[in-house]
């Protein structure tokens with residue numbers, strides 16, 4: 030594991046609504062940063078494995094989001110689509126430190 | 139913590155279904171052990187008939203194979219009959235002496251064929267029709283012998299007779315009465331059935347009572363009460379079933395005809411539950427799977443210690459699984475005493491339909507020869523829909539209500555494999571059939587999740603249900619009489635709304651807590667519904683929860699396939715002017731909006747706006763007085779109008795002004811599903827008012843009001859509500875109608891479906907014949923509009939709100 034990888038500061042947890050998401054815009058496309066009801070934070074590529082819908086715009090329930098285009102449900106921790114749908118979207122490491130959110134972009138899991 | 143031990147006695151359809159339901163909601167609650175007297179895994183008993191007839195193989199009908207039990211950690215004892223239950227020591231004992239202890243016990247022992255108490259009934263060659271063993275015996279006999287007699291002309295008997303005939307035997311069906319399947323059919327339908335079966339080669343002896351079964355080493359014939367005898371090498375008794383209660387009885391569990399259970403499927407011993415054909419619930423015994431599956435669900439809920447579900451009995455319908463015979467029966471099919479009967483008969487085509495009606499509500503149905511509308515009648519019956527508005531056409535089926543649209547009169551069975559069933563998701567018939575067979579799907583819901591068929595617009599639902607039925611050969615798909623709001627709860631829409639009102643629940647978490655929601659914060663189906671119900675119940679008070687709204691309503695714009703949005707400003711009554719048009723043109727140019735389109739709703743759509751740009755676009759439009767058109771909302775959409783009296787040579791009233799007035803009154807209102815209106819200036823109806831949720835057609839002497847139209851997935855022409863004289867009345871009726879719909883329809887149910895469910899007569903009673911009720915509704919509507927009519931675009935275009943539309947951060 031590469032401990033040297035860069036953590037980028039992306040904002041404060043209050044900037045994201047509970048049961049909601051905001052995006053981090055990158056040259057390689059948006060990364061959606063989700064905040065659950067219990068203040069857990071997840072980062073996944075803002076691209077639904079089905080037809081590329083923006084997951085950040087979906088309804089967040091538990092640790093899952095329903096894609097706004099055709100309602101696939103994506104698990105935020107693994108990026109997997111809920112069966113019987115099949116597909117996965119990339120996840121990124123995020124952490125909360127001193128009230129700040131940090132994201133690691135170079136190592137999608 | 140040590141897991142509790144659950145023992146299931148009976149490895150059949152009801153028992154294993156309960157285990158499946160339990161695994162879904164509480165997979166780790168129990169160590170499960172199953173005892174089954176048969177040497178097989180759980181199989182689909184219903185399909186024994188097609189196996190006997192050679193249309194399916196035994197392999198096809200296995201529901202849960204050995205791997206399933208193993209991978210779910212279930213200990214299965216096949217071929218081991220439980221002969222004793224020791225309730226004090228809480229253990230069960232099998233015939234071969236194995237003992238096992240339980241914390242909870244589930245009895246699912248099913249039933250046994252009733253064997254007539256006549257001499258000779260124990261002879262070899264005399265059997266019932268219940269399990270794989272019976273089918274094997276019949277197949278063996280069909281290879282060696284020629285003559286079969288089936289005693290009993292009910293569902294099971296006829297299916298057995300048909301199978302044996304298909305296997306080459308000469309079959310006589312003996313029936314005590316003059317009507318076949320008398321528990322499902324009336325005389326005329328039964329006669330049609332008998333004729334069709336005779337044509338296919340079966341013989342019948344009606345009104346014949348069996349006196350004795352003849353033979354020494356094996357059956358050789360049957361003697362009847364009148365002394366006559368008929369030769370037979372095989373006798374199948376299909377005169378009824380008896381719940382298997384001996385085991386329960388011997389353990390001192392209270393039984394009458396079946397094992398007595400309460401609404402939670404608990405027996406008199408609180409540790410012991412029972413489901414399936416072995417139970418007796420509210421005096422009722424069971425013989426079809428649909429109610430057993432409902433019981434399984436409730437029982438699992440209690441085994442999982444959720445403790446909220448109740449089983450309150452079921453309404454069932456029946457079909458006969460004899461290929462080529464199309465028959466449907468449900469409810470009080472006989473009619474008579476106090477009931478009315480609607481009849482359709484076409485003997486030449488072999489079609490017979492009877493609906494039994496009381497106070498304009500369907501109480502029962504018998505269909506023969508054309509059962510395409512069975513599911514629809516069944517739905518009307520369970521919902522208690524008032525059919526007076528379409529009573530004269532009801533026998534012609536659902537496709538005859540409203541004019542065009544792709545109704546449900548397609549015949550699933552006749553469709554080629556490659557035919558597209560679901561146009562939204564491009565699913566063809568074969569995909570659906572394969573999924574049903576390979577993945578063992580039973581319900582419409584299952585088929586939806588696995589294939590996506592009918593998961594989008596839903597117009598092919600009826601067809602998918604028919605495919606399900608023709609593939610499974612039976613009527614499983616009956617959704618439970620009580621339809622839960624979503625998978626997070628067992629409560630119906632109505633129960634949830636009632637709880638919100640009666641218990642003064644004011645937030646989504648409060649509702650979920652009070653009603654024991656199964657998930658922490660719901661799902662994308664229930665949260666928007668709850669948000670709406672709260673908002674409707676507590677107007678001017680409830681704080682809207684944007685996170686529980688679909689993105690379109692959160693962003694106040696329609697999301698497009700590429701993630702951009704569309705912007706549709708309100709064009710009141712479809713009337714605009716150069717200033718507004720110029721403003722729209724300027725915005726389109728300034729923001730380089732790729733597409734500007736005239737919509738089907740008489741307004742202008744700006745398509746392809748990136749999310750970040752929305753507030754700026756709105757601010758610019760707002761400067762010129764343009765506000766949100768709610769093209770994205772479960773709310774009032776457009777009010778279409780025609781030019782009316784002001785210009786048109788036929789116009790009778792000022793339809794344009796009427797439309798604008800209605801739009802000014804109703805805009806901003808949130809509703810269960812979208813609401814569209816139109817006002818036409820004369821009966822030529824250029825504004826297409828008769829396919830709108832609320833349509834107004836001006837006539838010389840006033841205004842005709844029409845309700846419940848839909849121009850979408852399935853076209854439905856409006857029902858005529860009433861005629862009024864003044865513009866003020868149009869507004870009052872319109873507001874009252876909106877409010878009734880807002881307060882009583884289910885979330886996502888459009889007015890067309892709502893009215894089909896509750897009946898036009900009900901709506902008329904609340905709005906037309908009862909002025910007090912109308913005025914009260916109207917007042918509540920106006921009250922709730924006070925805080926609703928705030929332009930959301932103006933609010934969100936403010937600098938302070940713009941961050942919601944911006945990325946959190948840009949990198950690189």
Ligand code: SRM
Nearest residue numbers: 696704736737738739740741769775848849850851852888
């Ligand atoms: C823009 C427009 C098409 C057009 O270019 O003309 C349109 C576009 C959409 N319609 Fe429509 N409908 C449009 C007029 C209609 C009409 C005609 C009318 O209103 O007179 C109908 C049939 C009339 C009716 O509703 O009964 C219509 C029946 C539907 C339906 C089927 C509704 C039904 O109950 O059967 C849907 C699906 C749904 O709502 O679930 C739908 C859904 C949609 C959605 C919202 C699909 C979606 O979920 O993304 C489309 C949004 C596109 C967008 O971003 O604006 N649209 N849609 C029209 C907007 C009218 C407006 O000014 O607001």
Ligand SMILES: Cc1cc2nc3c(=O)[nH]c(=O)nc-3n(C[C@H](O)[C@H](O)[C@H](O)COP(=O)(O)OP(=O)(O)OC[C@H]3O[C@@H](n4cnc5c(N)ncnc54)[C@H](O)[C@@H]3O)c2cc1C
Nearest residue numbers: 148150151152174175183219220247248414415425426427
């Ligand atoms: C030929 C046929 C056609 C049918 N067609 C239809 C139809 O079209 N539509 C419909 O809805 N229904 C139909 N049914 C009825 C349906 O199959 C039953 O309602 C359903 O199978 C009952 O489920 P159950 O679990 O209660 O009983 P079963 O499925 O019979 O399961 C009970 C199991 O318990 C076992 N058992 C009993 N006592 C013991 C014991 N002491 N120890 C261990 N194991 C024990 C039995 O061996 C049996 O395997 C049909 C039935 C038959 C036989």
Ligand code: SF4
Nearest residue numbers: 562595737738850851
């Ligand atoms: S605008 Fe309406 S008809 Fe056209 S593709 Fe979208 S939903 Fe279908």
Ligand code: FES
Nearest residue numbers: 077080082096099
């Ligand atoms: S793009 Fe996400 S569900 Fe289709």
